[in-house]
Each structure stands twice: as C-alpha cells, then as structure tokens.
Amino acid sequence: MTINAPGYLSPLTKEQSESWFRYLMSWFYSGDAKRIGIMYIIFSAFAGFIGMALSIMIRAELATPGLDLMSEEFYMTLPGMHASAMIFFFVIPCYAGFANLILPLQVGAPDMAFPKLNLTAFWILPFAGILAFSGYFLSNAPQFGWTGYPPLSNSVYSPQLGADLWLLAIALVGTSSTMGSVNFLATAFNMRCKGMKIFQLPLFTWSIIVMSFLVLVSTPVLTSAVLMVSLERLFPATFYFFSPQGGGDPILYQHLFWFYSHPAVYIMILPGFGLVNEIIPVFSRKPIFGYKVMVYSMLAISILGFVVWAHHMFTVGIGLNARKIFMFLTMLIAIPTGIKIFSWLATIWGGSLSFKTPFLFSLGFIAMFTIGGLSGVVLAATPVDIQLHDTYYVVGHIHYVLVAGSVMTIFAGVYYYFPKAFGMMLNERLGQIHFWGTTIFINVTFFVQHYLGVKGMPRRYADYDPEFAFLNAVSSYGSFFLAAFQIVFFVNIFYSMKNEKRVGKNPWVDGNTLEWTVDSPPDHHQFHEPPVWTPIERHHGPHSPSAAE
Amino acid sequence: MNNLLENKKFRWLVGSSVLMTLALLFVPGIANAIPGSGDFISTESTSGRAITDLYDELVLICWGILILVEVLLVVAILKFRRTKDNQNPVQNHGNLVMEIGWTLAVVVVQIYIAWIVLDVMDETEIMPETQITVEAIAYQWGWQFKYPEYDNMITDDLVIPAHKNVKLEVTSKDVIHSIFIPALGVKIDAVPGRYNYWWFNADGPVNQVEYDAQKREQVVKAPLRTTRPEIVSTVKNMFKETAEKNDGVSGLERQVKYLPKTGLKLGEDRVLSTSSPYEKYSAVEYIGMCTEICGAGHSRMYFRTVAMTETDFNQWVFDQKNQGGAADGKVIYEAKCASCHGADGAGTPPTFPPLIGTKWMEKANADMHIEVVLVGSNATSLKGSTNILGQDYNGVMAAWNDALNDEEIAAVVNHERTSWGNEGGEVTPKDVAIKRDALGLPPFPAGGAAPIPDAKLMANGRDQYSACSSCHGVAGVSSIPGVPNLKANPTVLTDTKKVISIVTQGLDTPRHKGSCPPMATSSDSYNLSSLLTYIRKSFGNKRSSVQPSEARRLRNELEK
Known part of the structure; x- marks a missing residue:
C-alpha cells in the first residue's frame, strides 16, 4: 500500500507513504502552515457540528412552550456551551485555519514565520475543547451562559466542576489565538515577497493583520478576567474581585469581559470581510472598488471596536452621559461598515458576474449581513437598546452577524479555496443547493427572532409565555431545516473527493493573487522560485484587454 | 433571444435571482404579516411611548436603507451577469467622489439618528418629581x-x-x-x-380627564406608527374577524x-x-x-x-x-369616631350624642346600630327625633359605608357595644353585609369591594336617569332646542369627570348659562356611578361602566 497525494498532501518519507499511522503523525507534527490550516478547519468543523447539535437541542426545547425535553438545569447549560463551541472553537479557529492556509501564499512566503509556535497554537485548541465540554461528562456543564457574569459564575452559585474547566479552557483558547496572531503579524510584516509593499497586500491578508491586532490587544483582558473568576472560585472567601461582600464589584467583570468580547465580534467578522474581498473581484472580473478605503475602513472598525464595549452594558446602571458617548461611538461604526457594503456593490456594478457557489455565498453574505448591520443601528440607540437588551432581538441580531456574516463567508471561503487546498473542485450543483437551503432557512430561523424580541421574549428562557408559541415554532423548524441542509455540504465534500475533478493552478480563471500562481495543491514550500508581485494598480487579471496585449 | 432562454446558465440565473429575492423579502414578509408581530410593545407608559415612537422611526430608516441595498444588489445581479457580450468589463479601482459621497451620506444619517435618540434619552431617563x-x-x-x-x-x-x-x-x-x-x-x-x-x-x-386631554394632544403631535404597510394590516384584519374591530373606542377608555x-x-x-x-x-x-x-x-x-x-x-x-390580623375596632374607633363621640364614648353635647347606654347599644337593636354607621344621619332611627337620653343633638354624622369594609364596621360596632359598660353583644361582618344589601348599598367585604355588576348599576341608573329624561329624552335624544343629545355625546363618551361636574355642580358657563341645574348634588357615589354607567351604556353608547370608587375619586378631585 502506498499513499499517493499531490503537493503538500504528499508523504515526505518512504515510511510515511507506507503507513497511514505514520502519515497521520506527520500531519500532527507538521510545521507546514497549510497542513496546520487544514487541521484548524477540520477541528473547527467538528466543533461547529457540536455547536449545531447544541443549538438544535435549544430550538427543539423551544419549539413548543413548556419544558418538554429536558430539565431547566440542563437547558441552562445549552446557550452558553453553544456559544462557546461556535465562537471559541468554530469561527475563530476556522479563520485561523484560512489564514494559515492562505496568508503565506498571498504574501509570497514559503511558510509562516514561526512554524513550531504555529503548531503549538493549534494543539492547544483540541485540549481546550475537551476541557470546555468535559463538564457534560464529569459533573455538570456551566449554567451561566458564555458571558459568565459573576456572582452567578462564582463557586457559590455555580459549584460545578465543569465551570472551572470551562474557565480554564477559555484562558487556553486566548493563549492559542494570541500565539496565532503573533505569527500572522510576523509573517505579513517580514516575509512579503518582492514588490509587495504594505498597501499592496491582498485584502484577506490585511483583514488577518487587523484581526491579529485586535486579538493581541484584547485577549489578555479576557484572560485576566477569566483568571480572576477562577481565583475567586478556587479560593473561596479569599478573593473578592467581583463579590460585593468583600468590596468587589460585579460590574468590573462586565467591563473586562466586553472589552474583549466586543472586539471579538470583529475578530469573527473581519477575516470574513477579507474572504469576500478576495472572492468578489474574481467572479466579477473587476478589481475591488476603493482598495485603500477598504483598508482604512477595516482599521477604523478595529479602532472603534475598542471604545464601544459599554453598549453591551446599557442596563447595568451606567450614567446617562457615559451612555450618550458610548452610543455615539457605536453609531460611528456604521460608517466604515456602510462604506464596505457600498464598495462591494460598486465592485459588482459593471462587472461580468459568474454565479459560482463561492460568489453566491458572498452575495448572500452582503444581502443578509446588511440586515444584521441595520438591526445593530437600531440596537445602538440607547433607549431602544434598553428595551431590547437580553431579548430575542439581540439573539436575532447576533445570528444575522455571525451566521449570515461569519458562517456564510466561511462557506464562501471553503468553496473558493477547496480547489487550491486539495486540487479538486467541489460539485457546483450540490454547492448551489447548499447555498439556497442555507440562505432561505437562515432567514426563516433568525428573522422572526427580531419580532420575538420586540414583543418582549427574554433570551435564555427554557420556557416561555404561550403567546410566543407560533414565532418560536417557525424559528425552530427553520433551524431544523438549516441544520439538515448542512448535510448537503458534507455530502458534497465526500462526493467531490470520490469523483476527483483535478484542477490546474487557477481553477477560477480570474484569480490574480499569488496563491493562484502555484500548483493546486501547492508543494510543501509552495513557490519554486521567489515570486514577484505586480502592483495592484496594474492588476487586471488574465481576462482584461490590457493583459491580452 | 431563443438562444438565451435555452441557455442553461441563464435559466439558472433567472431562477436564482427570483429565489434570492423571495428568500430575502418573502420570509420576513410572512413574519411581518403575523398578527401582532413587529409592533413594539412599550405603549402603556409615557416613556414607553417615546421609546416606541423612536423605534418605529429607526425601523423606517433601516427598512429604507435595507431596500436600497437589496435593490442595488438584485439589479446588479440581473444586469451584469456574464454573457457573450459581457466578458471583459471596464476596469476601475475606485472613485474618490463616490466614496466621499456615500461616507457623507452615512454620516448624515447617523447624526440624524443620534440627534433623535439623544432627545428621547433625556425625555425618558431624566426623572420628573418622584411621586x-x-x-x-x-x-x-x-x-x-x-x-x-x-x-x-x-x-x-x-x-x-x-x-x-x-x-x-x-x-x-x-x-x-x-x-x-x-x-x-x-x-x-x-x-x-x-x-x-x-x-x-x-x-x-384610563379614566382621568387630564390624562385624556394629554393623550389627545400626543395623538395629534406624534401618532403611534406601525412599521407595517397598510396592506399588511388589511390582511391581518381579515384573519382577526371582528373581534378587535375598532368601534370608535379611542383607546383612551x-x-x-x-x-x-x-x-x-x-x-x-x-x-x-x-x-x-x-x-x-x-x-x-x-x-x-x-x-x-x-x-x-x-x-x-x-x-x-x-x-x-x-x-x-x-x-x-x-x-x-x-391582612392577617383582624380589623382592630379600638384603632378604627379612635381614628374615625373619637373626634366626635369622644374617646370614652361620652359624646360632645349638644352636637354629638354619647354612645353609652343608648337604645342602639341594646341587644335587640344591633341592626339599627349597624345602619347608623353605614349611612350616618340618613339612618331611619335618626329621622325626625334626635332626642337621645333627654337631650337634643344637631350634629350631622358621616356615612361610613364606602370608607370602611364589613369587617371594619363589625369591629368598630363591636368595640362600641362592648366598651364603657355597654353590653350589646357582638355582630359579625356577615350581619353588616346583610344590612348593606337591605339598604341597597354596594357590597364592601373585607379585602375590598368586588366590582358591582353592570346589570345592577344599569338598573339603578335607569331610576336615577328619570330626573334627566324630561330634558334629555328617554332615549337620550333631546326634543328641546339647545339641550344636547346624550346619544353619541362626545363629553359623555370620553370625559367622565366633566359629566360628574355637570350633574353635581350644574352647567353654568357663558354659553350654557344656568342651562343644567345640579341634579345629583346629594347623590352618593353608588347612585352617581349608576347614573354615569347608565348614560354611558345606553342610547347606543358603548362605554365601560363606572364603579362607585371611581366616581367618588373624580368627585373628590372636583371638590378639592
């Protein structure tokens, strides 16, 4: 038996090509950013599957009023664990995977700057994942939501061992993503190829740079907050950071938590912007509209993202003037976001559009992310936010941002880069079915949640007023179909792997960044000769009349 | 053209675009048509209404922007699809004027939003005088x-x-x-x-005149908007049947x-x-x-x-x-009775009689005693002669029937009957309730009076109305020029306080000089509320009944 695979997938030694075990071990020990990236994405797909299963349990319980399927104690673990699975183990690692796979290729580097650091950063994650979810098998999982506000999360009100492990896992995830971002920044700043100045970087790389800055600045704050809670839990009656009994303040935790978790929203969407920035020009046969403005608006989003955290806390009793300032700063974020939306529309406008699956997902992202952005504008208005705070309106909003935003862009990225990563196309017909099912049922599932919130249904309720029964049923059945359509995606991967449709260097024809100049899949150290970058102003792709001359 | 229709890709395209539009607009549209959905529900307080108006305005702005973006997107998808003729689009890298243009547009919209929000924040959060x-x-x-x-x-x-x-x-x-x-x-x-x-x-x-007036102003100033277009509410009403048909009730009452x-x-x-x-x-x-x-x-x-x-x-x-402990007769006596009858029951001759050794305190006359407490000087035993134990008294006693409940009256009566050497025996709250009924008074059990059934108020109100029917007509339609109809009369329908002021104090304005004499000056709350209920619910008027407690409150406000 011999293992045959092209490019970086190929075994490096004879032993590896003869034994599956050795071949797998060579992946596990690999410093190759592409292999690490693939492992990141596979891990995140697994976590995403768990998160989806948890969300299905939530929606099944909420399909009808009354406690039908589970106890309140068990239900209370679900929203928090669903959110942790999706945020910490699905979306963030998935983007890290794309960055590992693509960023070195895009800047013309043979690998990441620190391969071993890269591997360490990845291998922290599976163990953190096991820790976070071990609560379900040990005693009981934490019941305080992903926000983990003390005093609810301290040892008095949440004595579960699972809660301690979960807090530890969050600290580990923070460590992992900090290691990852150091690596991305070092690679992007120091290992660019000839001709690639900082304002010549492809926009996906730019988005990873901005994301890495966000991670570097904000993650330590979350880690410290989580460690403070852990100290309070592990040494009861010793530390009173957040307990009023000992002079602490529960609100301090919320400030620390949201100082990380608001930027985390941008950590979870900026790489998605980057992927869409790559995909739209290729399928429109037009360069991105306003490259520099796109970069500046990303930078503006990242800076503003640090000064708006208190808008998650409008109801905790912050002074009126402070809330006015935070509201104003929050509204400013709509400006760079609006610029990006209009720039994408302007890129499409006048192009030659080819509706392949990655492009469909990108268009669906623009169409639906706008809804999430606009409900964000409604939520920014303080009096309205106070009414909608902690209701299903917020649930609807965050899912329009994270599902219609992050998840749609992740799928766009997977369909777009699959040929580059594995050297074969994903089936187009199945991809389109997947797209339409996902798009339609995202709207069915999450749009009605706005109405639930407006009518006053609080979130994290195991049981609710029968008045809300109909809209909850719509949302629940929508989510079942949404989950069912994700099966199409996995079917597509297996089907396409089986019916190998080999592709060349540039399967989407119009790709003109450096990753499309190497083989699919690329070799272990990708470039056979040091690449040279043509400035973006002259970058019109092989289809353009000037290139044809 | 034929070629185009046979083109598989083109059919995919058209189908996709249509489906996409449906997915984006149809699903939210269905959700919008569900009765009651999409309405912001903070409408029952002054600050809630301010927030609701703000939300409605923000949602209108956001729908506008959303429709703009989606229309641009769909038009671009339909217009710029790849065809044989559209293979090599014109290349451009941006347009500074456009970029500055839409940046400024977003800035203007955001500043406008911030402006209206700051207004509402001050209005809803800076608290007026605490009451x-x-x-x-x-x-x-x-x-x-x-x-x-x-x-x-x-x-x-x-x-x-x-x-x-x-x-x-x-x-x-x-x-x-x-x-x-x-x-x-x-x-x-x-x-x-x-x-x-x-x-x-x-x-x-809602039954308060000042509030009604204020609300009417608000309606003119900022009508409550709904985020749904009219067509949706039409569809909604089809499902709702007539259950919630607006029959002219302003929502104020x-x-x-x-x-x-x-x-x-x-x-x-x-x-x-x-x-x-x-x-x-x-x-x-x-x-x-x-x-x-x-x-x-x-x-x-x-x-x-x-x-x-x-x-x-x-x-x-x-x-x-x-609640919990029984009403304390001594406490009530000292609070309500001692100022006239004296803490020791000796009375203050020649105005207020003593309570010691009188005929009301005898065992057989417990009923009579209860009646005096219930209706005061109007009691039958006090009609005519007020000579008690050889002394005439001229004071007027208040009626306590609507201030004290059965239990309290029984307690205070018992206190009087068993103190200061009286040996009249005890009464029970039930005795008080029976006496109330016999006197035609509304029930008032301990824990508060249950609302009087409309039928009872209507029956009593018909009797009360006989004094008004000579001018306003039996059917609420006047035959005398200058005398208003009570049928569909706006004052009757909306302004309970004004009606009480007319029937208890008369109408004496420059326009209606001495036109309506004060007919109900001596009516008690029960009769007054019956009369109001009758004219509000008869002659085709369809308004809520008025309970005695409400009539009493409004009357007290008028007399203040």
Whole structure:
C-alpha cells in the first residue's frame, strides 16, 4: 500500500507513504502552515457540528412552550456551551485555519514565520475543547451562559466542576489565538515577497493583520478576567474581585469581559470581510472598488471596536452621559461598515458576474449581513437598546452577524479555496443547493427572532409565555431545516473527493493573487522560485484587454 | 433571444435571482404579516411611548436603507451577469467622489439618528418629581417589592398607582438579575451591592380627564406608527374577524383588563389556575420578568405589575396592612369616631350624642346600630327625633359605608357595644353585609369591594336617569332646542369627570348659562356611578361602566 497525494498532501518519507499511522503523525507534527490550516478547519468543523447539535437541542426545547425535553438545569447549560463551541472553537479557529492556509501564499512566503509556535497554537485548541465540554461528562456543564457574569459564575452559585474547566479552557483558547496572531503579524510584516509593499497586500491578508491586532490587544483582558473568576472560585472567601461582600464589584467583570468580547465580534467578522474581498473581484472580473478605503475602513472598525464595549452594558446602571458617548461611538461604526457594503456593490456594478457557489455565498453574505448591520443601528440607540437588551432581538441580531456574516463567508471561503487546498473542485450543483437551503432557512430561523424580541421574549428562557408559541415554532423548524441542509455540504465534500475533478493552478480563471500562481495543491514550500508581485494598480487579471496585449 | 432562454446558465440565473429575492423579502414578509408581530410593545407608559415612537422611526430608516441595498444588489445581479457580450468589463479601482459621497451620506444619517435618540434619552431617563418610590429586590428566583413610604411593606407583586411617577430602586440579594416590564418600557439590572433606579408613569385603567386631554394632544403631535404597510394590516384584519374591530373606542377608555387566568405560568408554584388576586380593584396588570441569566429558575421569575387608580391603590395598601390580623375596632374607633363621640364614648353635647347606654347599644337593636354607621344621619332611627337620653343633638354624622369594609364596621360596632359598660353583644361582618344589601348599598367585604355588576348599576341608573329624561329624552335624544343629545355625546363618551361636574355642580358657563341645574348634588357615589354607567351604556353608547370608587375619586378631585 502506498499513499499517493499531490503537493503538500504528499508523504515526505518512504515510511510515511507506507503507513497511514505514520502519515497521520506527520500531519500532527507538521510545521507546514497549510497542513496546520487544514487541521484548524477540520477541528473547527467538528466543533461547529457540536455547536449545531447544541443549538438544535435549544430550538427543539423551544419549539413548543413548556419544558418538554429536558430539565431547566440542563437547558441552562445549552446557550452558553453553544456559544462557546461556535465562537471559541468554530469561527475563530476556522479563520485561523484560512489564514494559515492562505496568508503565506498571498504574501509570497514559503511558510509562516514561526512554524513550531504555529503548531503549538493549534494543539492547544483540541485540549481546550475537551476541557470546555468535559463538564457534560464529569459533573455538570456551566449554567451561566458564555458571558459568565459573576456572582452567578462564582463557586457559590455555580459549584460545578465543569465551570472551572470551562474557565480554564477559555484562558487556553486566548493563549492559542494570541500565539496565532503573533505569527500572522510576523509573517505579513517580514516575509512579503518582492514588490509587495504594505498597501499592496491582498485584502484577506490585511483583514488577518487587523484581526491579529485586535486579538493581541484584547485577549489578555479576557484572560485576566477569566483568571480572576477562577481565583475567586478556587479560593473561596479569599478573593473578592467581583463579590460585593468583600468590596468587589460585579460590574468590573462586565467591563473586562466586553472589552474583549466586543472586539471579538470583529475578530469573527473581519477575516470574513477579507474572504469576500478576495472572492468578489474574481467572479466579477473587476478589481475591488476603493482598495485603500477598504483598508482604512477595516482599521477604523478595529479602532472603534475598542471604545464601544459599554453598549453591551446599557442596563447595568451606567450614567446617562457615559451612555450618550458610548452610543455615539457605536453609531460611528456604521460608517466604515456602510462604506464596505457600498464598495462591494460598486465592485459588482459593471462587472461580468459568474454565479459560482463561492460568489453566491458572498452575495448572500452582503444581502443578509446588511440586515444584521441595520438591526445593530437600531440596537445602538440607547433607549431602544434598553428595551431590547437580553431579548430575542439581540439573539436575532447576533445570528444575522455571525451566521449570515461569519458562517456564510466561511462557506464562501471553503468553496473558493477547496480547489487550491486539495486540487479538486467541489460539485457546483450540490454547492448551489447548499447555498439556497442555507440562505432561505437562515432567514426563516433568525428573522422572526427580531419580532420575538420586540414583543418582549427574554433570551435564555427554557420556557416561555404561550403567546410566543407560533414565532418560536417557525424559528425552530427553520433551524431544523438549516441544520439538515448542512448535510448537503458534507455530502458534497465526500462526493467531490470520490469523483476527483483535478484542477490546474487557477481553477477560477480570474484569480490574480499569488496563491493562484502555484500548483493546486501547492508543494510543501509552495513557490519554486521567489515570486514577484505586480502592483495592484496594474492588476487586471488574465481576462482584461490590457493583459491580452 | 431563443438562444438565451435555452441557455442553461441563464435559466439558472433567472431562477436564482427570483429565489434570492423571495428568500430575502418573502420570509420576513410572512413574519411581518403575523398578527401582532413587529409592533413594539412599550405603549402603556409615557416613556414607553417615546421609546416606541423612536423605534418605529429607526425601523423606517433601516427598512429604507435595507431596500436600497437589496435593490442595488438584485439589479446588479440581473444586469451584469456574464454573457457573450459581457466578458471583459471596464476596469476601475475606485472613485474618490463616490466614496466621499456615500461616507457623507452615512454620516448624515447617523447624526440624524443620534440627534433623535439623544432627545428621547433625556425625555425618558431624566426623572420628573418622584411621586412614589418602590424598592425591587431580586433573588433566586423571585421578586420582592418594598414600599418605604408605606412602613416598608413588602409584597410579591409590583402594585403602583396609575399616572404617578414611580421610582424603582432595584437591587439584588444574590446574583445579577434584571427587571423587565415590556409594556411599560422598564428594564434595569438588579446588581448585588448597588442600587440602580428607573422610573415610569403607567397608564393603568384610563379614566382621568387630564390624562385624556394629554393623550389627545400626543395623538395629534406624534401618532403611534406601525412599521407595517397598510396592506399588511388589511390582511391581518381579515384573519382577526371582528373581534378587535375598532368601534370608535379611542383607546383612551378601556375595559379593565387582567392577565389571563390560565395558561400563563407565573412562576413554578404560582401557576394561575385561579383568578387574579387583583380583580376586585380597578386595575390593569402588566407582566414583568427577569432578563438577565440567573440560574435554572431564570424563566420562572414572573411578577405582576398592577397599575391601579389612586383610590384603589390606597384601598390596596390598607388591605395589605390589615391582612392577617383582624380589623382592630379600638384603632378604627379612635381614628374615625373619637373626634366626635369622644374617646370614652361620652359624646360632645349638644352636637354629638354619647354612645353609652343608648337604645342602639341594646341587644335587640344591633341592626339599627349597624345602619347608623353605614349611612350616618340618613339612618331611619335618626329621622325626625334626635332626642337621645333627654337631650337634643344637631350634629350631622358621616356615612361610613364606602370608607370602611364589613369587617371594619363589625369591629368598630363591636368595640362600641362592648366598651364603657355597654353590653350589646357582638355582630359579625356577615350581619353588616346583610344590612348593606337591605339598604341597597354596594357590597364592601373585607379585602375590598368586588366590582358591582353592570346589570345592577344599569338598573339603578335607569331610576336615577328619570330626573334627566324630561330634558334629555328617554332615549337620550333631546326634543328641546339647545339641550344636547346624550346619544353619541362626545363629553359623555370620553370625559367622565366633566359629566360628574355637570350633574353635581350644574352647567353654568357663558354659553350654557344656568342651562343644567345640579341634579345629583346629594347623590352618593353608588347612585352617581349608576347614573354615569347608565348614560354611558345606553342610547347606543358603548362605554365601560363606572364603579362607585371611581366616581367618588373624580368627585373628590372636583371638590378639592
């Protein structure tokens, strides 16, 4: 038996090509950013599957009023664990995977700057994942939501061992993503190829740079907050950071938590912007509209993202003037976001559009992310936010941002880069079915949640007023179909792997960044000769009349 | 053209675009057509309405922007698809003027939004003069409401007088909770170790003239908008049948409503299988809950918010204070009777008679005694001769029937009959209730009077109306020039206080000089409320009944 695979997938030694075990071990020990990236994405797909299963349990319980399927104690673990699975183990690692796979290729580097650091950063994650979810098998999982506000999360009100492990896992995830971002920044700043100045970087790389800055600045704050809670839990009656009994303040935790978790929203969407920035020009046969403005608006989003955290806390009793300032700063974020939306529309406008699956997902992202952005504008208005705070309106909003935003862009990225990563196309017909099912049922599932919130249904309720029964049923059945359509995606991967449709260097024809100049899949150290970058102003792709001359 | 239609890709394209439009607009559209969805529900308090108006305006702006983006997207998708002729599009890298243009457009929209929001923030958050303070104390998993102005009384439900500025001081005993009353626009976190405050001014059972006038102004100034286009409401009404057809009720005057008796879970052990404990008061209930995750019982932290008329609130406070222990006759006597009859029952001749050894205190005359307390000087035993134990008395005694309930009257009567050497024996609250009925007085059991059934008020009201029918007509249609019809009369329909002022004080304005004499000056609250109920519910008028307590309150306000 011999293992045959092209490019970086190929075994490096004879032993590896003869034994599956050795071949797998060579992946596990690999410093190759592409292999690490693939492992990141596979891990995140697994976590995403768990998160989806948890969300299905939530929606099944909420399909009808009354406690039908589970106890309140068990239900209370679900929203928090669903959110942790999706945020910490699905979306963030998935983007890290794309960055590992693509960023070195895009800047013309043979690998990441620190391969071993890269591997360490990845291998922290599976163990953190096991820790976070071990609560379900040990005693009981934490019941305080992903926000983990003390005093609810301290040892008095949440004595579960699972809660301690979960807090530890969050600290580990923070460590992992900090290691990852150091690596991305070092690679992007120091290992660019000839001709690639900082304002010549492809926009996906730019988005990873901005994301890495966000991670570097904000993650330590979350880690410290989580460690403070852990100290309070592990040494009861010793530390009173957040307990009023000992002079602490529960609100301090919320400030620390949201100082990380608001930027985390941008950590979870900026790489998605980057992927869409790559995909739209290729399928429109037009360069991105306003490259520099796109970069500046990303930078503006990242800076503003640090000064708006208190808008998650409008109801905790912050002074009126402070809330006015935070509201104003929050509204400013709509400006760079609006610029990006209009720039994408302007890129499409006048192009030659080819509706392949990655492009469909990108268009669906623009169409639906706008809804999430606009409900964000409604939520920014303080009096309205106070009414909608902690209701299903917020649930609807965050899912329009994270599902219609992050998840749609992740799928766009997977369909777009699959040929580059594995050297074969994903089936187009199945991809389109997947797209339409996902798009339609995202709207069915999450749009009605706005109405639930407006009518006053609080979130994290195991049981609710029968008045809300109909809209909850719509949302629940929508989510079942949404989950069912994700099966199409996995079917597509297996089907396409089986019916190998080999592709060349540039399967989407119009790709003109450096990753499309190497083989699919690329070799272990990708470039056979040091690449040279043509400035973006002259970058019109092989289809353009000037290139044809 | 034929080629184009046979082109598989083109068919895919058209199909995709249509499906995409449907997915984006149809699904939200369906959700929008569900009755009641999409309406912001903070409409029962002054600040809530300000927030609702703001929300409606923001949603209109956002729908506008959303439709703009989606239309641009769909047009681009249809117009710029790849065809044989559209293979090599014109290349451009941006356009500074356009970029500055849409940046400025977004800035302008945002500044406008910030401007209107700041206005509403000041309006809803800067509290006017506090009229009542309630402490809300959250715990796992329930609420306590403490009334510092009423001897720190503690209750499970938030009971407040309507149309008063209520200051909520919110804190928690354990973890963070958040008080949420959607209909009133109330939400603030309950954080252990600190007090947060929020204020509101709830509508409650609307019957107040000043408030009506204010509301009418508001309607002219800022009508409540709905986010749905008209066509949707038309479709909605098709499903709704006539149940909620607006029959000209302005929404200002509503039937007193209570939370549903069954089906609504108000906490695990408070499932409402029986009726609301507040049915005997003139009150509107709003549901309240917790919105900050606080452990397993998070979804069971419901409480009632009960907005009462001021008199009913006072009655409720009284009932709360007197529940548990029986009414203390001595206390009531000293508070209500001693000022005239003396702490020792000796009276103050020649105005107020003594209570010692009189015929009312004899065993056989317990009924007579109760009657005097109920109706005061109007009692049959006091008609004509007021010679008691050889002395004439000229004082006037107040009627206590609508100030003291059966239990209290029995207690005070018993106190009088067994003190100072009297040996009259005891009466029971039931005796008082029977006497009330015999005298045609509305019932008033301990714990507050149940609302008088409309039929009873109507029957009594028909008798009262006979004094008015000579001018206003038996059918509410006047045959005398200058005398208004009561049928569909706007004052009768909307302004209860004004009607009370006409029937008790007469109408004497420059326009209607001496036109309506004060017909009901000597009517008690029961007769007055019957009369009002009769004219509000007869001649084709369809308005709520007026309970005696409400009539009394409005009359007191007029006479102040």
